Amino acid sequence: DTGVSQNPRHKITKRGQNVTFRCDPISEHNRLYWYRQTLGQGPEFLTYFQNEAQLEKSRLLSDRFSAERPKGSFSTLEIQRTEQGDSAMYLCASSLVGRQATNYGYTFGSGTRLTVV
Amino acid sequence: GDSVTQMEGPVTLSEEAFLTINCTYTATGYPSLFWYVQYPGEGLQLLLKATKADDKGSNKGFEATYRKETTSFHLEKGSVQVSDSAVYFCALGRGGSNYKLTFGKGTLLTVNP
Numbered sequence: 001d002t003g004v005s006q007n008p009r010h011k012i013t014k015r016g017q018n019v020t021f022r023c024d025p026i027s028e029h030n031r032l033y034w035y036r037q038t039l040g041q042g043p044e045f046l047t048y049f050q051n052e053a054q055l056e057k058s059r060l061l062s063d064r065f066s067a068e069r070p071k072g073s074f075s076t077l078e079i080q081r082t083e084q085g086d087s088a089m090y091l092c093a094s095s096l097v098g099r100q101a102t103n104y105g106y107t108f109g110s111g112t113r114l115t116v117v
Numbered sequence: 118g119d120s121v122t123q124m125e126g127p128v129t130l131s132e133e134a135f136l137t138i139n140c141t142y143t144a145t146g147y148p149s150l151f152w153y154v155q156y157p158g159e160g161l162q163l164l165l166k167a168t169k170a171d172d173k174g175s176n177k178g179f180e181a182t183y184r185k186e187t188t189s190f191h192l193e194k195g196s197v198q199v200s201d202s203a204v205y206f207c208a209l210g211r212g213g214s215n216y217k218l219t220f221g222k223g224t225l226l227t228v229n230p
Contacts, residue, residue: 004160031216042121042206042220043161056217091160097216106218108153108160 004109006092012115013082020078021112025094032075033106034067035091036060043091049075050097082116089113119144123207123221130197130228138192138224140181140207149210150174150183150190151218156203164192164205197228 005024013019025032030051035043046065047057051072061067064082069075079086089111124139142150152164152174165174167183167190174181179194190207207221 033216035218040222042208042222043218045217045219048216093161105163105166106161108162110158110160 004092004094004107006090006109006112008112009110010113010115012117015084015116016081018078018080019082019114020076021090021092021114023075023077023092023094023109025074025092026096026107027073029094029096029107030072031095031097032069033093033095034075034077035093037089037091037111038087046077079114082114084116087114087116119148119209119211119219121207121209121219121221123205123224125222125224127225127227130226132199132228132230133196134228136192136194136197136201136226138205138207138226140190140192140221142188142190142207142209144188144209144211144219147185150181151208151210152179152181152190152192153206153208153220154203155206155223161206197226199228199230202226202228 007022033048034046037043046061049069064080067077091111093106093108095106120143122141149168151166153161154164155161165176167174170185172183181190181192204223204225206223208218211217
């Protein structure tokens, strides 16, 4: 178990370009979450998956953002036509939720820092 | 909606000093409450949690008690160490499986030898 892995660690892109981030959760975890953290703020919920199903999307997730978890394993977060306001740390987390909706706790990755210039 | 307010930092203490980081929340119902810690260059790690009123979470010498009457979950440690230097986040969990966490802004703690 190597924890939650996120790639790349850093990404610098020009405004208007598309970017894609990858998250590899802990293998036995059935839930996967994306959060965004801007400087001086706490993480903000973006979306989450139960296996391959995307169950909730925050209003923070505009139409330029799309997340997938095609086989219920790794996930990708794509941002199209990036804007300077998209500059942030994008955090992925995973958890195991068992019977009776018992959540055994989040494990966070180290994040992908996006800088849009 | 849900919100978490925690004391602004940075907080600078000498080793072995007493630590308190205040956290209050606004939420309907009975959320679970958490403290997360983030060391430089690392992901957030769960420090402790409490799932119902009057529960006390504890870990590594840190404690916090879920006070519903004051909607608070203050973090305390009797004697801090240099290795405790990090950013601390208070959070509440919503949903039957706490699938959505709402975080405070974080408090940077620096402990000097």
